[in-house]
Amino acid sequence: MQRFKIPALFALAFGLVYAFIFDTKLDMGGDNAGYYILGQALVQGEGYTNIHMPGTPPANHFPPGYPALLAVAMLVGKSFTWLKLVNGILFGAALWWFRGIAEKASGSKALAWAAVILVGLNSHLLRSSTIMMSEIPYTAASMLALWTLLRWDPESKPFYKSYDFWLVVVLASAAFYIRTAGIALGAGIGLYLLFERRWAAAVTFGASFFALYAPWVLRGRAAGTKSTYVDQLLSVNPYRPEEGHVDAGGMWDRITENAARYLGQELPNSMFPVLKVDYNPEAPITHYLIGLVLLAAIAYGIARLPKLRWLVAGYVLASAAIFLLWPSVWYGVRFIQPLVPVLMLAALYGAWEAARRAVPTWNPWWFTALAVVMVSPLKTLREEAQMEYPAAFSNYFRLAEFTKENTPPDAQVATSKPALWYLFAERRAQRFPAEADPKAFMDQLKADGITHVVVDQLGFGSVGRYFVPAYQAYPERFTLVAQLPGPDTYVFKLD
Numbered sequence: 001m002q003r004f005k006i007p008a009l010f011a012l013a014f015g016l017v018y019a020f021i022f023d024t025k026l027d028m029g030g031d032n033a034g035y036y037i038l039g040q041a042l043v044q045g046e047g048y049t050n051i052h053m054p055g056t057p058p059a060n061h062f063p064p065g066y067p068a069l070l071a072v073a074m075l076v077g078k079s080f081t082w083l084k085l086v087n088g089i090l091f092g093a094a095l096w097w098f099r100g101i102a103e104k105a106s107g108s109k110a111l112a113w114a115a116v117i118l119v120g121l122n123s124h125l126l127r128s129s130t131i132m133m134s135e136i137p138y139t140a141a142s143m144l145a146l147w148t149l150l151r152w153d154p155e156s157k158p159f160y161k162s163y164d165f166w167l168v169v170v171l172a173s174a175a176f177y178i179r180t181a182g183i184a185l186g187a188g189i190g191l192y193l194l195f196e197r198r199w200a201a202a203v204t205f206g207a208s209f210f211a212l213y214a215p216w217v218l219r220g221r222a223a224g225t226k227s228t229y230v231d232q233l234l235s236v237n238p239y240r241p242e243e244g245h246v247d248a249g250g251m252w253d254r255i256t257e258n259a260a261r262y263l264g265q266e267l268p269n270s271m272f273p274v275l276k277v278d279y280n281p282e283a284p285i286t287h288y289l290i291g292l293v294l295l296a297a298i299a300y301g302i303a304r305l306p307k308l309r310w311l312v313a314g315y316v317l318a319s320a321a322i323f324l325l326w327p328s329v330w331y332g333v334r335f336i337q338p339l340v341p342v343l344m345l346a347a348l349y350g351a352w353e354a355a356r357r358a359v360p361t362w363n364p365w366w367f368t369a370l371a372v373v374m375v376s377p378l379k380t381l382r383e384e385a386q387m388e389y390p391a392a393f394s395n396y397f398r399l400a401e402f403t404k405e406n407t408p409p410d411a412q413v414a415t416s417k418p419a420l421w422y423l424f425a426e427r428r429a430q431r432f433p434a435e436a437d438p439k440a441f442m443d444q445l446k447a448d449g450i451t452h453v454v455v456d457q458l459g460f461g462s463v464g465r466y467f468v469p470a471y472q473a474y475p476e477r478f479t480l481v482a483q484l485p486g487p488d489t490y491v492f493k494l495d
Contacts, residue, residue: 015092017121018091018092020382021123021127021381021382022088023130023381023384024385028390028393028458029133030418030420033419034062035066035070036083037050037052038062039068040070040071042071043071048064048219052419053428053429054412054430060220063179065137065174066178069086069137084130087130087132087133087137090136094143094341097143100112100150101143101345104150105306106349107306108364110363111367114348115367117368121375123378123380124270124333124337133334134178134179139337141171141175142182142185145171146311148167152165152168154201159200166208169208172205177216181322183318184319184321185315189314190205190209191310192308254325254327254328258323259324261279261331262336265331267291267294267336267343268291269333270333271294271347274377275287277333296350297351297354298347298350300353301345301351305349312342322335352367392456395457395487396489397424399490399491400421400423400427401425404425404426407451407452409427411428413425413430414453415430416460417460418430421454427452429454430448430450432463436466436469438472439473441466445494450494452481452492452493454489454491457488478495480492
């Protein structure tokens, strides 16, 4: 029983923190609704399709890993609360596997637990663990893959006879299926094997990794679809496709802009959420100084790690390359979140190595004092969890429920958040056509079979950019069906 004491205490501590910040509301981003719908399509036997869109087209935007996980969870229950709890369980498991990785890499149980405490109190990761998004499942899959890699003993038997080696291949591929950015994990593991001079294992891992991903690529080609990730990556602005694709000069500008922003904003805020981001061009220089200090600690820590330095270095560098290539409109800490455990480990080890030069008796447990700066963001999370939906979203969801009760089942809607709309209205929906010309906008609505239009105040520019000019040009084509005030939200029937 003694060996269960620490895991039980860990589970209890994590459960108390998780219960403190748990939010039962549906997240107001459209992606979490999209994941839910894809999981629903799978569990209903309708394949990997966008059942919320007119024509039920094949899904090709999100890789199928997280929707498949949701489909399995939906066999137990389909409530939002249950599916959120699944993410919480995965986050707790990821922290436990991370503890083993940190201890192996640093050689210090105290530093490993300090890293686990700081990552476990990270408000960004805790927030993600209460919403139906892929960050936490990917974090769990990546931590399990790395933890399994450390269990593999290449000296005991040939790699091709090792259960652990093949499990690493499967888990790394699963992480890739959950998030396309998971290619960075595969690169990190591959580099680690190469620098360990495991030549045959490295080649086998790389070939197997991409062979397992090949079915998804072949499925896309067979369905006549292309990866929207690639198309969006090459776009000047994924939210304005009419602006076309980026050229070489634009790509360089994107890289430099992303590098400056990650250094001064996302890096410090992702690791210590109390360090608020400030995207104002006149943001104080302290943002960049803090980023430089953290970057130096991370680099020094990776260089000084007694074990696994090439594994950590490869994973971090491959991830950084992806971050720099993202369209600059995709900003915020969401993309860097799964990397936070590894960054925290490297930064703490770098700080420990530097501190020991000045104070040889420096104890890694002292780093847990940093947990004090994590408390304030947790209080904010709890306050947000106790709030109602903002008025604009409340009106949006209420009109969706009205539409469910007052329109025929074959009604099709144009709106700014089609996945969110579908969850409450159960009516197929799609985004407004990206047509600034009123006639082209109306022609596209007709071609798509749209019967209703939702005008919201959720803060997205598509309403003003595309719908308003069309409404001003053809007011007689729109009949008001329902309206809610404060803020004004409308449902129009398209004549």
